[in-house]
Amino acid sequence: MNKEFQGGLEHKFSRLGEDIVVTDGVEIEGYASFFGLTDQGGDVVLKGAYATSLKTLKSKGRSVKMLWQHDPSQPIGIWDEVREDARGLYVKGRLLTDVARGREAVALIEAGAIDGLSIGYRTVKAQKDAKGARLLSELELWEVSLVTFPMLPEARLSTEAKGDDPYATETMLRDLADAFTRARKQLASES
Numbered sequence: 001m002n003k004e005f006q007g008g009l010e011h012k013f014s015r016l017g018e019d020i021v022v023t024d025g026v027e028i029e030g031y032a033s034f035f036g037l038t039d040q041g042g043d044v045v046l047k048g049a050y051a052t053s054l055k056t057l058k059s060k061g062r063s064v065k066m067l068w069q070h071d072p073s074q075p076i077g078i079w080d081e082v083r084e085d086a087r088g089l090y091v092k093g094r095l096l097t098d099v100a101r102g103r104e105a106v107a108l109i110e111a112g113a114i115d116g117l118s119i120g121y122r123t124v125k126a127q128k129d130a131k132g133a134r135l136l137s138e139l140e141l142w143e144v145s146l147v148t149f150p151m152l153p154e155a156r157l158s159t160e161a162k163g164d165d166p167y168a169t170e171t172m173l174r175d176l177a178d179a180f181t182r183a184r185k186q187l188a189s190e191s
Helices: 051-059 100-111 168-190
Strands: 002-006 009-013 026-034 043-045 065-068 071-084 088-095 116-128 134-147
Touching: 026 100, 026 116, 051 071, 051 116, 051 134, 071 100, 071 134, 088 100, 088 134
Parallel strands: 043 134, 065 134
Antiparallel strands: 002 009, 026 088, 065 071, 071 088, 116 134
């Protein structure tokens, strides 16, 4: 059990056991970060920047959190896969439709109102280049959020991330529509 102090208040928390497994939800995927691109804050993530953090999280049995708009009080799903590849930080996970904000996220994605991804991290190693850009060579990754406006405009949900399924867009839209219909029926039955 850990203690955390915030504004004079003491909080205690502990982690749930590893025997809890969640298997449902609406699958999403995309790139939360691309190597070598300058974001709107003048930062450039370098290849390998996430490697140490991902390895540490795995060794401790922890995971990168999926949040809504970087709000730690609003987890909306689970990232099942977070990895670096040649392009950047690829993520694949599930929006949990049993969570109100998860259902809202599905509806907003389905409507095309939201598709941004953004990372929450702590800088471990960085340096400035000749043009003043901050080159991020090591990051401690905490979370990847669905956001309205990502700092890196290219960081978006994508059905092309795998690149091997020509029907991925159609499949994802059908899955989203099915999940939305199930969520509506469940809400109607609870009323």
